[in-house]
Structures are given as structure tokens and as C-alpha cells.
Amino acid sequence: QVQLVESGGGLVQPGxxxxxxxxxxxxxxxxxxxxxxxxxxxxxxxxVAGISWSTGSTFYAxxxxxxFTCSRDNxxxxxxxxxxxxxxxxxxLYYCAARNGIISARVRDYDYWGQGTQVTVSS
Numbered sequence: 214q215v216q217l218v219e220s221g222g223g224l225v226q227p228g229x230x231x232x233x234x235x236x237x238x239x240x241x242x243x244x245x246x247x248x249x250x251x252x253x254x255x256x257x258x259x260x261v262a263g264i265s266w267s268t269g270s271t272f273y274a275x276x277x278x279x280x281f282t283c284s285r286d287n288x289x290x291x292x293x294x295x296x297x298x299x300x301x302x303x304x305x306l307y308y309c310a311a312r313n314g315i316i317s318a319r320v321r322d323y324d325y326w327g328q329g330t331q332v333t334v335s336s
Contacts (some may be wrong), residue, residue, distance in 0.1 A: 215239035215325045217309050222330030225299055229334070233294040235309030235327060242266045246316040247292045248323055249283065251305035251332075258308070263316035264292055272316045277303075299334045307332050 221233040235247065245266045252258040262273045262283040271283045282295040292309060307330050310323035317323070 215311065217311060217325055217327035219307065219309050219327045219330040222307060222332045224333045224335065226336050227300055227334055229299050230295070230297045231299065231332060233296065233307055233309075233330060233332070235292045235294075237290050237292070237309075237311060242290070242311065245311050245313055247283075247285065248310045248312070248316065248318075249292075249294045250308045250310060250320065251303075252308070252329075253305040256305075258320050260318035260320075261307070262294060263318070265316060266292075270316070272318070274318070296332070299332075301334045301336075303332060304334050305332060306330070 216238045218236045246263055248263040249261040250258050251261050260274050261277055262281055264271045264283040264285055280298045285292040309327045311325040312323045
């Protein structure tokens with residue numbers, strides 16, 4: 214049973230930083246790509262960042278490029294999303310997801326999803 218568990222969300226002020234974690238378990242993820250997505254109320258779920266579990270290569274949405282960094286710790290089975298210089302428009306429920314294959318920005322390409330962690334950026 215694959216499990217993805219996100220943590221690290223919270224309420225922060227504009228310009229602050231947060232680090233989200235996604236603990237993955239239940240199978241070997243060596244051939245998998247992990248994605249971070251977010252969904253604000255009334256909006257569609259959108260791609261934020263992705264990382265290849267095997268190579269560590271990353272890909273980012275233009276809206277977060279230069280502010281967010283995705284990384285992974287193979288030993289801990291955990292991927293991270295470091296979010297710097299947060300803006301109010303970053304407010305959303307953040308999900309991590311896994312797919313067997315290369316990084317994709319499409320929601321429908323991912324097989325497994327976590328429950329999400331809320332990030333609120335407000336002064």
C-alpha cells in the first residue's frame with residue numbers, strides 16, 4: 214500500500230519561508246517521479262515542481278522558479294519542497310504525488326497522492 218504523507222504547512226507572512234515534506238512508503242520508488250501540486254479554493258490543481266527519484270533532476274512551474282526548490286533524501290524516503298519569498302498567491306493546499314516514469318506536469322499522469330498540507334501566506 215503506497216502512502217504519501219505531507220507535512221510542514223502553516224500560516225506565514227509574505228516573504229517568509231516554509232519547507233514541506235512528503236514521506237513516501239509502500240514500495241520502491243527508484244523509477245518514480247515525485248510531483249508537488251497545489252490547489253487554491255475554486256481553482257484547478259496545478260503543478261508546482263517535480264523531481265526524479267533516481268537522478269534528482271528537477272522541473273518547476275514558471276510561477277515558482279527561483280523561489281522554490283525540490284529535493285529528496287533517498288535514505289529517508291522523503292522529498293522536500295523548500296519555499297522561499299512566499300507570496301499571498303502561493304496560498305493553497307499542497308499535495309505531493311508519485312508516478313512511475315519521468316516528471317510530468319499533468320495531474321492525470323500521477324498514480325498516488327497524499328492528503329495535502331495547507332499553506333497560507335497572509336499579513
